[in-house]
Amino acid sequence: MAKLLALSSLYLLLSVCPFILGPGANGGPAGKCGYQACPAIKPGMLNVHLVPHTHDDVGWLKTVDQYYYGGRTDTQRAGVQYILDSVIPQLQADPSKRFIYVEVAFFYRWWRQQTDRMKKVVKQLVDEGRLEFLNGGWCMNDEATTHYSSIIDQMTLGFQFLNDTFGECGRPRVAWHIDPFGHSREQASLFAQWGAGDAGERQMSKQREEGGVSLMYPASDYPLHSTRSVKSDDFFPYADGPHQFWTGYFTSRPALKRYERLSNNFLQVCNQLEVVAASDSRSGPFGVGDSSVLRKAMAVAQHHDAVSGTEKQHVANDYAKKLAKGWDQCEVLVSNALMSLSGMKQNFIFCDKLNISVCPAIEELSEFTVTVYNPLARAVSVYVRIPVNGTDYTVYDPKASLVPSQVVAVSNFTKLLRKDRGYAVNELVFQARSPALGFSRYSVSRKPGSPVLSTLTSSASKQQHQRTGLTIENEYIRVLFDADTGLISGIENLLKNFSLPVSQSFHWYSASTGDEESSQASGAYIFRPKQDHPFPVAKNVKTYTVQTDLFQEVYQNFSKWCSQVVRLYKDQRFVELEWTVGPIPVGDRIGKEVINRFDTPLKTEGIFYTDSNGREILKRRRDYRPTWQLKQTEPVAGNYFPVNSRIYMKDSKIQLTVLTDRSQGGSSSNDGSLELMVHRRLLHDDNRGVGEALSEPGYDGTGLIVRGKHLVFLDTVRGSAELHRLQAQAEYMAPWTIMGQGPGTAYSSRPKHVAEFSALKEELPPNLHLLTLAQWDSQSFLIRLEHQFEMGESSIYSKPVTVDLANLFSAFKITSVEEMSLGFNQRKQDVSRLSWKTRPGRRVKSVSSHKASSDYVVVLNPMEIRTFRVHIKYL
Numbered sequence: 105m106a107k108l109l110a111l112s113s114l115y116l117l118l119s120v121c122p123f124i125l126g127p128g129a130n131g132g133p134a135g136k137c138g139y140q141a142c143p144a145i146k147p148g149m150l151n152v153h154l155v156p157h158t159h160d161d162v163g164w165l166k167t168v169d170q171y172y173y174g175g176r177t178d179t180q181r182a183g184v185q186y187i188l189d190s191v192i193p194q195l196q197a198d199p200s201k202r203f204i205y206v207e208v209a210f211f212y213r214w215w216r217q218q219t220d221r222m223k224k225v226v227k228q229l230v231d232e233g234r235l236e237f238l239n240g241g242w243c244m245n246d247e248a249t250t251h252y253s254s255i256i257d258q259m260t261l262g263f264q265f266l267n268d269t270f271g272e273c274g275r276p277r278v279a280w281h282i283d284p285f286g287h288s289r290e291q292a293s294l295f296a297q298w299g300a301g302d303a304g305e306r307q308m309s310k311q312r313e314e315g316g317v318s319l320m321y322p323a324s325d326y327p328l329h330s331t332r333s334v335k336s337d338d339f340f341p342y343a344d345g346p347h348q349f350w351t352g353y354f355t356s357r358p359a360l361k362r363y364e365r366l367s368n369n370f371l372q373v374c375n376q377l378e379v380v381a382a383s384d385s386r387s388g389p390f391g392v393g394d395s396s397v398l399r400k401a402m403a404v405a406q407h408h409d410a411v412s413g414t415e416k417q418h419v420a421n422d423y424a425k426k427l428a429k430g431w432d433q434c435e436v437l438v439s440n441a442l443m444s445l446s447g448m449k450q451n452f453i454f455c456d457k458l459n460i461s462v463c464p465a466i467e468e469l470s471e472f473t474v475t476v477y478n479p480l481a482r483a484v485s486v487y488v489r490i491p492v493n494g495t496d497y498t499v500y501d502p503k504a505s506l507v508p509s510q511v512v513a514v515s516n517f518t519k520l521l522r523k524d525r526g527y528a529v530n531e532l533v534f535q536a537r538s539p540a541l542g543f544s545r546y547s548v549s550r551k552p553g554s555p556v557l558s559t560l561t562s563s564a565s566k567q568q569h570q571r572t573g574l575t576i577e578n579e580y581i582r583v584l585f586d587a588d589t590g591l592i593s594g595i596e597n598l599l600k601n602f603s604l605p606v607s608q609s610f611h612w613y614s615a616s617t618g619d620e621e622s623s624q625a626s627g628a629y630i631f632r633p634k635q636d637h638p639f640p641v642a643k644n645v646k647t648y649t650v651q652t653d654l655f656q657e658v659y660q661n662f663s664k665w666c667s668q669v670v671r672l673y674k675d676q677r678f679v680e681l682e683w684t685v686g687p688i689p690v691g692d693r694i695g696k697e698v699i700n701r702f703d704t705p706l707k708t709e710g711i712f713y714t715d716s717n718g719r720e721i722l723k724r725r726r727d728y729r730p731t732w733q734l735k736q737t738e739p740v741a742g743n744y745f746p747v748n749s750r751i752y753m754k755d756s757k758i759q760l761t762v763l764t765d766r767s768q769g770g771s772s773s774n775d776g777s778l779e780l781m782v783h784r785r786l787l788h789d790d791n792r793g794v795g796e797a798l799s800e801p802g803y804d805g806t807g808l809i810v811r812g813k814h815l816v817f818l819d820t821v822r823g824s825a826e827l828h829r830l831q832a833q834a835e836y837m838a839p840w841t842i843m844g845q846g847p848g849t850a851y852s853s854r855p856k857h858v859a860e861f862s863a864l865k866e867e868l869p870p871n872l873h874l875l876t877l878a879q880w881d882s883q884s885f886l887i888r889l890e891h892q893f894e895m896g897e898s899s900i901y902s903k904p905v906t907v908d909l910a911n912l913f914s915a916f917k918i919t920s921v922e923e924m925s926l927g928f929n930q931r932k933q934d935v936s937r938l939s940w941k942t943r944p945g946r947r948v949k950s951v952s953s954h955k956a957s958s959d960y961v962v963v964l965n966p967m968e969i970r971t972f973r974v975h976i977k978y979l
Contacts, residue, residue: 141233156204157203157206158204161409162404162409163415163423165179166182168404184210192222201234205236209242209262230270239262242258243403244283245406251365251718256927257371260928261399263298264880267929285353286342288746290720337723341742345622346621346738349738349741351769353412354631354768355782356414357798358808358810358812365765365836373438376541378878378879382978385438385441389443393433411767414794415794442543444851448850449850451846455841460811461489461491461528461531462522467491467526470550471547471549474545475544476543477543480833481867482540484839487536487655489531494551507534510655521809533652534546541874542860578675581598582598591660593607604818606760608681611640613633614696615634625788626790629790657670665687666683679816680816681816683700683782697784700780702777703776704760706758708754710727711772712753713751714751724745745770747770747780749832759817760816760818761816762778764814765835783810825897829892829898862914865914868907871898873890875889875969884974889964891969893966906961918975920975921973922974923971
């Protein structure tokens with residue numbers, strides 16, 4: 105929560121009804137929740153409506169626990185538990201009073217501490233409509249840096265508690281987001297699909313109001329009375345002054361942003377295996393597994409001062425700690441599930457630092473297994489890199505066939521980054537294939553007599569420092585490097601026979617500390633550079649190459665604190681840029697904001713494109729807003745937008761697309777140019793309430809080092825969506841790699857060893873995504889299917905798709921199906937949508953009708969998500 109927004113929190117408020125008079129005053133029965141509990145207005149009078157409500161940050165200046173219990177009063181005098189402790193007696197004492205509670209994460213904690221008598225009192229207040237829940241999510245999530253999958257999950261978690269505890273009267277009827285720093289189009293779309301608002305009940309409210317003047321519905325009543333404009337963009341970037349653009353937080357705390365994205369990936373793996381392996385996953389030889397710990401930690405992490413990076417440092421540490429505890433519980437569950445499904449018991453090892461070549465439990469072993477679990481509903485191939493100390497290994501796939509592999513030396517870049525956390529000298533690399541919603545198990549053994557603890561220097565890892573004619577290529581792409589600078593100079597699409605000059609490099613903006621125009625400094629929220637043009641980290645870089653049969657790499661050293669590996673794997677249609685940035689030097693007392701920039705001759709006319717929460721694509725134009733006249737005062741920061749998964753630019757024929765592995769800020773500062781901010785280190789607070797400079801200490805206290813990836817596609821405009829749509833899903837739902845010590849032993853409950861498994865009878869088509877497969881309660885399960893292409897994006901995939909749920913899964917049989925709202929708290933047939941009157945020439949999209957032969961046959965249109973409660977029988 106930023107202090108300026110807190111002062112204007114009622115401006116975006118939609119309230120269900122006024123909260124000043126007694127229940128039943130509108131003619132409805134007393135004690136009835138929902139719109140029928142609305143008090144009556146008094147005709148001929150100015151009716152003033154009091155809307156008492158909570159806005160309790162689920163972490164910001166204090167941790168979640170500190171806010172709840174009221175600790176660290178020297179930082180902020182706030183104790184959430186005392187709100188309800190004091191409000192409930194007031195509601196009991198005065199029937200005319202009402203109260204709104206918003207953040208379910210806190211209410212859930214308070215509820216568990218109450219006596220049965222107090223719970224009965226609270227339920228009565230909810231039934232009477234005097235204690236009401238709005239929004240209904242575990243938290244009030246951020247809208248700029250969150251992924252739609254995690255938004256849906258955290259809202260569903262809150263809805264589940266309210267529904268289980270209070271039934272229909274606990275169902276939120278209003279979308280309520282009063283503090284996020286801007287609003288996304290996808291968030292609005294999700295609110296609509298959650299069933300926020302009800303046309304029938306609101307019409308009754310309208311009829312009751314027509315007798316007098318009312319300020320009751322400043323927004324929700326208007327669609328019934330007036331013609332409205334249709335806004336198809338979003339409310340980014342937000343600014344609260346001419347030089348105060350809230351675009352820095354799109355990148356702030358990049359390591360936490362990546363950890364949150366990985367945690368969602370692992371949560372989906374955990375959810376799926378809990379369903380597929382049933383009770384064996386929750387209790388087995390590895391202990392008791394519990395997916396709910398990570399689910400709740402992830403829900404908290406969606407808060408608008410969590411993944412956004414706008415919290416104090418100790419609070420960021422606490423968010424990471426909560427996620428780590430969730431990982432621990434899911435690792436137990438996943439281990440139990442894999443043992444049950446494979447029939448083999450092993451000591452499973454979860455290596456969470458493979459990106460820096462660290463996995464001490466594996467490095468010395470002469471024999472181990474690699475299980476690759478794929479959470480996507482289509483088969484995938486992925487390259488696995490494992491830190492080892494041997495020089496020669498054999499790898500066998502699930503059918504005992506030899507798999508091509510390569511051993512290469514761990515780079516000096518990585519050795520400097522990992523410090524004392526690992527000592528492997530080499531990496532074993534091979535390509536693994538994993539079936540849809542299933543796993544493949546690979547067996548690895550070190551060849552007898554091969555050297556150990558020896559850095560590989562064989563011809564398989566050729567190093568060259570000469571730049572003359574330097575290129576790397578596979579069957580799809582060629583990357584060219586400038587002979588003088590060592591930087592990327594061009595990319596060629598070999599499949600379609602065209603090329604594009606591309607200059608890619610790292611730059612940094614000097615962070616403003618204030619000037620004569622404004623005292624505003626760059627900080628956790630605000631991005632404000634001193635100059636419009638960034639400084640290059642280096643104009644020339646030192647390079648060397650590694651070339652093998654499986655991949656080719658060029659290592660580029662920009663400075664002591666910035667390096668990059670340009671990598672092409674065999675069979676991949678994108679260029680992988682693995683960048684490492686930090687600790688950003690601030691010895692010169694200058695804060696720095698580091699970007700990765702791509703310059704091309706594309707004639708883009710100021711237009712570029714970014715995603716909305718990882719889903720829909722929005723058209724952006726430099727120095728322009730679609731629905732109002734912009735007077736640009738910050739040419740750089742005022743053109744930054746949130747990038748959750750991709751950014752691209754194009755002309756009439758060619759498109760350059762860059763995929764990210766976390767949320768970042770991005771822009772097009774010049775025609776034919778794209779930039780993504782990857783890291784920030786600042787020396788001043790931006791005066792938005794957090795009270796400390798954004799200067800993360802990192803592993804050893806000298807400053808945060810961040811490693812990440814950008815995936816670059818060069819293709820035709822017509823063919824690009826089919827590439828970036830599928831790869832973006834493959835990145836956020838990436839295969840999960842689990843190691844096993846030794847060959848394993850047979851597990852007594854399974855008569856046969858299973859080295860490859862799929863929970864599907866056949867994989868889904870590429871344009872369909874299994875968004876959610878999770879246990880709901882002891883009797884039912886949650887399934888969400890998503891069409892992941894927009895209308896008109898692809899001549900192949902932007903079409904309706906039909907899937908038969910009855911014949912989809914191999915691990916179990918679905919015995920009943922009921923379609924639900926997106927939030928899983930209403931039957932789809934009970935959700936009614938508002939009817940919008942729009943200005944001529946504009947229309948509001950509506951979901952087309954579904955023609956299906958049975959409840960099991962599902963039709964999905966482009967960009968549609970459908971949610972189902974199912975009962976199953978295990979086979």
